[in-house]
Amino acid sequence: MAAPAAPSLARSGGSSSALPMEEIRALTDLPDLEAAYSRLCAEEKAVEEELEMLLDQQSSVESKMVALHRIGPNLQLIEGDAKQLAGTITFTCNLAENVSSKVRQLDLAKNRLYQAIQRADDILDLKFCMDGVQTALRNEDYEQAAAHIHRYLSLDKSVIELSRQGREGSIIDANLKLLQEAEQRLKAIVTEKFDEATRQGDLPQVERFFKIFPLLGLHEEGLSNFSDYLCKQVSDKAEENLQLVMKTDMSDRRAAVIFADTLTLLFEGIARIVESHQPIVETYYGPGRLYTLIKHLQVECDQQVETVVDKFIQQRDYHKQFQQVQNSMMRSSAGEKIEPRELDPILTEVTLMNARSELYLRFIKRRIVSDFEVGDSSASEEVKQEHQKCLDKLLNNCLLSRTMQELIGYYITMEEYFMRETVNKAVAMDTCEKGQLTSSMVDDVFYIVKKCIGRALSSSSIDCLCAMINHSITELESDFREVLCNKLKMGFPATTFQDFQRGVTSAVSLVHSSLQQGKFDTKGIESTDEAKQSFLVTLNNVEVCSENIMTLKKTLESDCAKLFQQGFGGEQAQPKIDSCLSDMAAVSHKFRDLLQEGLNELTTSAIKPQVKPWINLFLSVSHNIEEEEFNDYEANDPWVQQFILNLEQQMTEFKLGLSPVIYDSLTSLMTTLIAVEMEKVVLKSTFSRLGGLQFDKELRSLIAYLTTVTTWTIRDKFARLSQMATILNLERVTEILDYWGPNSGPLTWRLTPAEVRQVLALRMDFRSEDIKRLRL
């Protein structure tokens, strides 16, 4: 009910009007009075309007008041209902509290009842165990007694404690005491009986009491006692074997590997023990216990290995031999070198010993790993790692491993010496049968290297194998390659026979030299022949070496793959072998390079000095010829047939003396040489039209011949010469344009424009102005 603004302002003034009476009374001027009057009139009017509005609202206010009066009684009803509801809820709540507390009490009662039953059971059990133990012990039924003790040990200790505090505490106490006494007695009896069985070597009894230990909670003791028993067996057997060894006749078939055999027997014995007793241990001690057993056994194994190896070192003079080898290696020239052949048997025996040890260790490892796997199936990663660490430590640090590593350490040095000395011998005894392409040393050297690496491989030790591969690489790459290198360095002597054929000058020099050297003359020719033969054989040798190294590498790759398949070698074994073998491939390439060097040497020292004069004879045959001479040439070939004949003669010697592959490379080098030399003489000659035709015929004959002697394509090497022949055969200078540039068709020009002009200029009948005018 908003009232108009002006009247409310007037009221807030404290009087009915905005103008106080005093002010009005003070007014004296007429205009002021009039103004005051009009203002008062306006105020009056506003007040009247307001009053009217309020009066208008009166009826609606009254009707609302009536409605309010009617609601009053209902409110009282609602209040009553609410109070009643609250009462009901409180009641229900109390009821629920009551009920649940009773359930709780019931629960408690039930639990106590169970406990009581458990305790009663336990007490009964205790009593039963106590009675049972007594009876069983009386009857010497130790299994039964142990079962009772086991039951007692697996009872909840707190329950027993509780029982003791009960009313019948004293009885239970007595029972318990009896039981504990029985436990101690049983432990003592079992240990004693076990020891007795051990002493008597009574395996059934030993196993009987071995099974009882875990029931008494004596897992470690049981395993350790049992291991002691097994160790005793191992040592008895080993001593027996060693006695036999010492009595072995030197003529015995196995005498050379008798110590390896003894170790084999020892390992096989232990493996058999592990194999046959693993089930008992697993059944009665649970999985994961084999490690403990084997750890004990390994101590005995180590002791026995030490004894055998000591005997081996002593009987075979192992250390002395090693010392001698070392001395021989130090004093490279000294006389008293140890004969490598003498080392042969001992080296074989050592690798065999190591192979057996590796096999045994691998067996042990496999067994323990699989046993741990079962035992640790639900164990944490930490436990598993801890177990793995224990196993690694056992395998790596056992005396067996260390002893074998030591033996192999000596072996590698001795094997290296064996290889080097035997290779030296093979080189010294090198012979070449007539008609053989290679000499004996190549086959011998590779036989030796293969034998040494093969022996290292047979040790099953990857590090040992890698070391011998490395040593073989050194031997082949440095020492043996050096031998071949030196032979090639002596060079291919210039041939006296062909000197003789070459003509008078050479003949004179031959006579001259024979006069000077007198009696040495024929021998000189012979040794020259030998030197030639030796050079060619060496080339063949180098090639075969390169091949053999690759073959050896492939063989070793597949041998190693087999070894890895059997589970030998650690995770790094493969990359290690791969790396060593790739070095081997590099050595093969070095031999290939050497072959190439040798061939180049042969070409420059033997072929070039011969071929060059033959080609130079081309210059003495005029190609600036007319019809008549051309026909004459047709009848009596002036040059090319003789050249081909000479080549054929010369190459026969190489064809016989070199392997097909090398011969092929050599002819390839020779054709290159011929092509180069031919170009030179052509550029020094002059041609007529028919002379060009003659040259074309000669070139075709030459190419046809060379094609028959090589498997390489000749055309490419003679491409430039063929193009020269084409140019020399042109009718006119401008005819070249039919073959040049856009008209060349499938022909690719190997000659530069300048060279084309140069060749054109060789034709006497072509005018130099025409050639100059050509646009190429």
Next chain:
Amino acid sequence: MSMEDYDFLFKIVLIGNAGVGKTCLVRRFTQGLFPPGQGATIGVDFMIKTVEINGEKVKLQIWDTAGQERFRSITQSYYRSANALILTYDITCEESFRCLPEWLREIEQYASNKVITVLVGNKIDLADKREVSQQRAEEFSEAQDMYYLETSAKESDNVEKLFLDLACRLISEARQNTLVNNVESPLPGEGKSISYLTCCNFN
């Protein structure tokens, strides 16, 4: 030979007395690990790490040898093909320093004459137990014409630097050798010079 993706391949062999930390240096460099309670190495271990130096991929074949005497004949067989040797001793162990001349004799006897040898004093994290002063080691390495570096495999001090500096030097040596080999045409018998480049330059 496999066409792997690298520009250079170098063989590095670590040698030195047992327990000076060769395996830890290699592990730290190749795997970033420092495994405490490392057992003694058996024979030789083999690791590969490819590093990039000035945009070129360098494959390092690292042979970690056993320091124990009984493995000596195995480890010696690796010297000759090594491009670099890292001779390691323990700065807290006078004995391992005193054995260095013996190791140098081995190098002299077995390694290629082009091999680069680096002397490394390891375990500088144990400064309070130091038995070999840096100055002594430096004088020794200078007299033997070796590069010298002190490292801690445990704290990873200078380990990267050791291998990367070495790789850099190997690259520059290899480059020089290509130049030399290109200038002198090899005569028979002189082709045996260096093996790096036959196997490394694939670019």
